[in-house]
Amino acid sequence: MRIARFAHAKGMSFGVVEGEPDAGPEGLTIAEIEGHPFGEIKLTNARWALADVRLLSPILPSKVVCVGRNYAEHAAELGNEVPAEPLLFLKPSTSVIGPRDAIRLPVQSKQVEHEAELAVIIGPPGARRADRAAAQQAVFGYACANDVTARDLQRSDGQWTRAKGFDSFCPLGPWISTGLDVSDLEIRCEVGRNPDEMEVRQLGRTKDLIFDIPTLVSYISHVMTLLPGDVILTGTPAGVSPLTDGDTVTVRIDGIGELSNPVVTLA
Template sequence: MSFGVVEGDQSPTIAELDGHPFGRLTFTGQRWALADVRLLAPMLPSKIVCVGRNYADHAKEMGGEVPAEPLLFLKPSTTIIGPNDAISLPPQSQQVEHEAELAIVIGLPGARRVDRAEAEKAIFGYSIANDVTARDLQKKDVQFTRAKGFDSFCPFGPWIETELDWRDLEVRCEVNEEVRQLGRTKDMVFDVPTLVSYVSHVMTLLPGDVILTGTPAGVSELNAGDSVTVSIEGLGALTNKVVELV
């Protein structure tokens, strides 16, 4: 298991890194065709900070108001799975739903009490996430920990793009090739530097930590046997199967 850098567009290869991707990159000299490797989640963060109701249309479909400040909650790192891994439906829930989201990945030296300008400098890159949610448990419990915290409830990947303009990207979710969510990042209530700055005034963000920026409208139920794909312009696609937890 190693970090690597994806190189090339037509016949992409992965160049193996010697160590982690933060700071000065050094390579081992090993390279493989992208098709010949198994991609894991590109990072295992110390924490996943999520933002609720950050798209007005999603707030409306959930029956809530747009918050005056970012609405924060956490997912444990054990929710992380990678591309093509299975989302497991827990027996405690009868209504598990997808949430397509742009993910921010924090770089060196991290972020603590930073302003907007410093926040942008603290970003290592961007990826795709699916904030899988047990909606019935979210409504029952009021707070989000159980509904958002089951193992496999944060598909993440397939890689981190370090050069991306986040300001106006299409965010799409398809279930069995049917489009369920379609939005654009320009419609976020609180933008990327605002979120990083706000979170950093609550908790120190460490290198590799992930912030999920909220989801557009269209969340819907997932069932065993489904294939769910979240795609974001400039980042590619993240696909996962849905299975019953056994």
């Protein structure tokens, strides 16, 4: 099931995306559900063509917990060792944006880079000191994400809060895919200025994660309570590179879909 959060003429709703994944927006519809998706899914009588609504970030998390250096090749490309335990950091909830929202390049940085990632969305009742089995049960679904990073500030600050925390530095979407086997999915990141001339910058597979999803959820839950709706970014494959004004960056993950965002300079 694909669950989206979207804006329409009458307000904002959650809905179930219907249609073949390869059909494109013109071939998909979205059926509104009652209330929040955490619980029994009940459809209302409202339905829209997906092309007629605006997709929002599929969830508004209380926190975004990120995992650094969780692909060996990415750790190597930045000159880092593979960590012995998951390397955690946080992105603020205010960094979250949705599909087609602009990534805004801050004046403080001269080197903002993309990081395509698989996002884990936690469902009820959340997770606290969970073992692997309970950790897997706590997963509601998955989405595409982009852990946008001011690389020069990450180096100069010696810690990652500012580099990872700017507004718009956590694109998330296009929806939440549930019931998905994520043990071996392709993650692809493309960047370009023309939809017909996009360059593949990152190409990896989730089978190469150093720490798998149950391990991450369990480990994090022994540090902090994970609440329903919280998001975990699981790490990025090799190939991170700079974004510039006028670019569009697209993250594609098998079984989920694609997340595209334009890049603009913050005035």
